[in-house]
Amino acid sequence: MTPGSSAGLRLPPADVVALTALAWVAAAALHEGVGHGLACTALGGHPSNWSTFHFGCDPQPMSLWGRRIVAGAGTAVNVILAALGWLVWRGSSVLRGRLAGWIVFALNGLTTFGYLVFSAVLGIGDWNGRGVMTGVADPVLARVAPAVIGVAGYYAVVRLAAGMLSPMLNGADVAAQARRYSVIAWMTTGVISLAAALAAGSDWRSTIGASIGVALGGNAGLLSMGRFIKPTAAASTTTLPPNWLLRVAAILGTVAFVAILGPGIAL
Template sequence: MTPQSSTDPCAPLADVVALAALAWVAAAALHEGMGHGLACTAMGGDPTNWSTFHFGCNQEAMSLWGRRIVAGAGTAVNVTLAALGWLVWRGSCSLRGRLAGWIVFALNGLTTFGYLVFSACFGIGDWNGRGVMAGVTDPVLARFALAGVGVAGYYAVVRVAAGMLSRVLNGAGMAAQARRCAVIVWMTTGVISLAAALASGSDWRSTIGASIGVALGGNAGLLSIGRFVKPTAAASATTLSPSWLLRVVAILGTVAFVAILGPGIAL
């Protein structure tokens, strides 16, 4: 077996999985709880339940704009997290910090714009005709515009994420390193989402499509990042050392996410 490169930051497989798991769990939980949940309360709604990929909100007393704000608040959280990920990547002096920032940026950026395309093409999700786009005068034109913004933004996130990763990786086989990192992150989001869907109990059939679609479908742009990475003089030259604390925290966080928010919490 060929030994892994000493300059490959993805060498500790378990640590990359742990970073991806924490980033994905945080993104999903905050999208629903902090995004839809706080907006629901602020707009005069009545929160009813909170699960991994859904937040129930009684909107009978809300205005049209209130319902739109609640629907779009989850995506606003993803945009904020993507920006924070970029800032962490830019400001961190450690390889682990830069890799964590890249993962947070990539997952939340792809979720943001992938959601726009998802809603525009299939008419479901937060940006559909019952959510952010409720009451628009020309729904067909609105969906085309939404899809256009989503596709352009999604491509931009892939290219920016590739540039960020180019400054983390180094040495020969950079494209292979990038593909390895990206596939690990992509598969981690899919496994966690599948576990959360199965934990939802009797409603797992309706949950599994949405959760896996968001994870493996929405994050599929990760699989093309290896095509766009390029060598750079600013690339890191240190090795990512294993962190057992990170792995334990990731396991506990993922178990809590699946076991508690999987079945959902009545509010």
């Protein structure tokens, strides 16, 4: 099936939850472990711990540019995952596969540009003055430029993701369908992030920050997806049966993410 195919999609909500859970767990784990972790090791840093939304790296042995690269490496992984999601959406001949590609693209694209805005406005995160912008004294370059790029990129991701979802839907209620899938995905990332924060024994402030800031805040663009959906003249609607293997994989992956990376791993 190609992006111009004319079959609409109906998927059980539990399968949307499962696809989102797997995509979100993978994105968070790879952002920290592969992005920050590999960059830290490759550039001479000393890894100390790896958890759901943090990777500890002693930057003392590294150069200024080395510290910047380590800080930005997590976002680079999200960019790669977003690109892979788009390729899967475009090339998959399976409707469930195309939806998986859409979810991977949307979550990683929103994380990429949302992080720029998050760091610029609040001064925390990978792109702040202690991360990618380390040593940048000019406030325009340090905070205004990332914020502008972040807002523009975030809007572009929302519009592109809506365009990707439109051909997979059918009927007069396509906007409602889009909102349904988007809200399910949004809530799933929040619940998983909250569970991971609680597993870390965080106080209520950091718990709320992890669940709302990282997930519900960063992925809030999903909630506006419905307004950009364009109805398509799909010839038929395919209602997919439940995929129990997918659901079991999502449960196991989420439990491992929360139980192991929630408390963190000492390195």
